[in-house]
Amino acid sequence: MKKVITYGTYDLLHEGHINLLRRAKALGDYLIVGVTSDSFDRGRGKLNVRNNVLERVEAVKATGYADEVVIEDYLGQKIDDIQKYDVDIFAIGSDWEGKFDYLNEFCQVVYLPRTEGISSTMLRAESQETYRLGIVGSGRIAKRFVPETKVVNGVEVAAVYNPNKERVSAFAADFGVEAHSGSFQDFLKGVDAVYVASPHLSHYDYTKQALEAGKHVLCEIPFVLSAAQAKELYDYADAHGLVLMEASKTAYCPAFNHLVTLVKSGVIGDVIDIKASLSKMVEGSLRELDASQAGGAMNEHAPLNLMAIIRLLGTDYTKVDFYSKMENGVDVYTKANIIYPHATSSITLGIGVKTEGNLVVSGTRGYVYVPAPWWLTDFFEVRYEDQSKNKKYFYSYDGDGLRYEIQEFFSMIVNKRRSCYKLKSRESVAIAEIIEKYNKKENCVEI
Numbered sequence: 310m311k312k313v314i315t316y317g318t319y320d321l322l323h324e325g326h327i328n329l330l331r332r333a334k335a336l337g338d339y340l341i342v343g344v345t346s347d348s349f350d351r352g353r354g355k356l357n358v359r360n361n362v363l364e365r366v367e368a369v370k371a372t373g374y375a376d377e378v379v380i381e382d383y384l385g386q387k388i389d390d391i392q393k394y395d396v397d398i399f400a401i402g403s404d405w406e407g408k409f410d411y412l413n414e415f416c417q418v419v420y421l422p423r424t425e426g427i428s429s430t431m432l433r434a435e436s437q438e439t440y441r442l443g444i445v446g447s448g449r450i451a452k453r454f455v456p457e458t459k460v461v462n463g464v465e466v467a468a469v470y471n472p473n474k475e476r477v478s479a480f481a482a483d484f485g486v487e488a489h490s491g492s493f494q495d496f497l498k499g500v501d502a503v504y505v506a507s508p509h510l511s512h513y514d515y516t517k518q519a520l521e522a523g524k525h526v527l528c529e530i531p532f533v534l535s536a537a538q539a540k541e542l543y544d545y546a547d548a549h550g551l552v553l554m555e556a557s558k559t560a561y562c563p564a565f566n567h568l569v570t571l572v573k574s575g576v577i578g579d580v581i582d583i584k585a586s587l588s589k590m591v592e593g594s595l596r597e598l599d600a601s602q603a604g605g606a607m608n609e610h611a612p613l614n615l616m617a618i619i620r621l622l623g624t625d626y627t628k629v630d631f632y633s634k635m636e637n638g639v640d641v642y643t644k645a646n647i648i649y650p651h652a653t654s655s656i657t658l659g660i661g662v663k664t665e666g667n668l669v670v671s672g673t674r675g676y677v678y679v680p681a682p683w684w685l686t687d688f689f690e691v692r693y694e695d696q697s698k699n700k701k702y703f704y705s706y707d708g709d710g711l712r713y714e715i716q717e718f719f720s721m722i723v724n725k726r727r728s729c730y731k732l733k734s735r736e737s738v739a740i741a742e743i744i745e746k747y748n749k750k751e752n753c754v755e756i
């Protein structure tokens with residue numbers, strides 16, 4: 310019996326796929342089809358696949374050409390599969406011509422003619438409306454954000470707003486978008502969704518105005534500096550069918566999400582302590598060092614670190630205290646303890662004190678160690694008393710890592726999902742609440 314194997318994503322199954330499967334089947338007696346898993350696709354930079362793996366497998370089965378379907382989940386699997394299933398022919402569309410010649414060592418490689426004029430990418434683009442995104446603010450993070458939008462389908466950065474005419478014009482010229490420095494309402498009229506990346510103290514106001522104008526909002530961290538404001542905005546968004554998301558970038562990254570699911574599955578037993586740290590030295594006359602612009606280590610870095618703690622230990626903490634080293638009215642270093650009924654946690658943050666920026670989650674059976682910079686997580690290790698049981702986990706963290714939050718934001722809009730399990734609105738409110746306590750100097754000691 311002659312066995313043939315072929316691979317693909319098979320998203321939005323189309324005529325090109327069906328032709329390919331028919332031709333591949335005709336090469337032998339038995340056809341195995343490898344369908345890429347969702348995580349493998351994401352790892353390959355395909356952030357926009359529409360059908361999930363189960364739907365894609367069902368679609369391939371429904372063509373009637375596949376005798377067997379396997380899931381492709383890792384790089385190098387083709388060689389394993391070919392040997393494991395004793396495959397005679399590896400077949401793939403001619404768009405891959407030459408790319409799989411290395412498999413000739415294991416079986417015959419055949420490139421089949423590709424059907425012209427159709428692809429999943431094309432169908433996705435046709436069926437998807439393009440959302441016009443407006444950016445509020447034209448500073449450092451906004452500049453890093455624009456290139457990241459390019460890898461997410463269906464998003465076009467259309468406009469930028471900054472009351473400073475000179476700065477907004479320079480940004481608009483650099484990125485080829487419309488500049489607005491006058492009426493914020495005029496800016497809002499031309500967009501479907503807004504990314505708020507303006508100075509901290511303006512987040513509430515811009516977010517509120519955008520929501521009131523019926524726009525979905527992705528707001529940079531710190532989202533807002535008061536729990537009541539955070540709650541009010543989420544309630545408003547909820548009541549009006551709008552997506553409001555805190556751009557806590559690490560929350561949406563593959564490695565951090567797997568860390569959370571592993572810990573919640575009990576791989577280290579009960580979580581008893583979490584230590585999260587982040588420091589970035591800041592010099593000069595930057596916003597971070599300006600008390601009047603809500604600068605300081607806490608406002609700057611607490612959101613990501615509290616996000617990790619709250620996602621793992623929840624929102625029902627019982628006590629918080631803070632210790633800060635102050636300079637010119639801003640905390641250049643803050644340590645906060647967030648205590649739960651059955652667990653402790655702390656965050657150590659610096660903009661004028663350098664700390665080791667790692668994350669350690671300790672449990673009754675072992676601990677998870679994420680080396681610095683933990684917030685750009687692409688690797689972590691689960692460690693035990695018996696070191697032979699330790700396990701290392703590796704992931705991709707592509708580009709500036711903002712693409713994951715952008716993808717989540719637009720996926721929520723497109724699929725009309727109003728709640729995101731990667732960072733729930735009540736978790737985001739709890740983050741704002743702790744930051745608010747700090748800014749009110751509750752249980753705060755200067756060192």
Ligand code: CTP
Pocket residue numbers: 315316317318319320325326328329400401402403404405422423424425426427428429430431
């Ligand atoms: N294929 C084909 N003709 C097309 C599209 C795809 O023969 N018009 C083949 C590919 O060469 C591959 C298989 O179908 O052997 C699965 O391809 P896949 O990457 O899933 O489909 P695409 O439509 O190319 O997807 P995308 O646009 O997301 O890259």
